[in-house]
Amino acid sequence: MSKKPSKKEEAPAEAPKIEEKKEEAKPQKAEKPKREKKKKQEKGVHAMYKIEGEKATRLRPTCERCGPGYFMGDHKNRYTCGHCGFTRYKTH
Numbered sequence: 552m553s554k555k556p557s558k559k560e561e562a563p564a565e566a567p568k569i570e571e572k573k574e575e576a577k578p579q580k581a582e583k584p585k586r587e588k589k590k591k592q593e594k595g596v597h598a599m600y601k602i603e604g605e606k607a608t609r610l611r612p613t614c615e616r617c618g619p620g621y622f623m624g625d626h627k628n629r630y631t632c633g634h635c636g637f638t639r640y641k642t643h
């Protein structure tokens with residue numbers, strides 16, 4: 552019976568990496584998965600009104616310059632009119 556000397560596990564010597572420059576332009580033939588049509592959230596004028604019963608309340612202020620019908624964008628501290636650029640700061 553011969554005793555086998557415990558084998559030392561040597562870490563594999565790292566082979567010098569040869570940088571391969573592969574710049575093959577592969578033509579992408581993979582078909583893009585068709586996007587599922589998402590139900591568009593209604594935007595526009597309908598989103599500006601909140602209908603409560605028979606009353607339609609405007610959720611956004613209208614532009615003073617452009618008149619009713621021109622809604623202003625709701626910002627953190629101000630409203631702006633995308634039509635004429637009028638800005639009104641929130642007072643409260």
Ligand SMILES: [Zn+2]
Nearest residue numbers: 614617632635
């Ligand atoms: Zn305006």
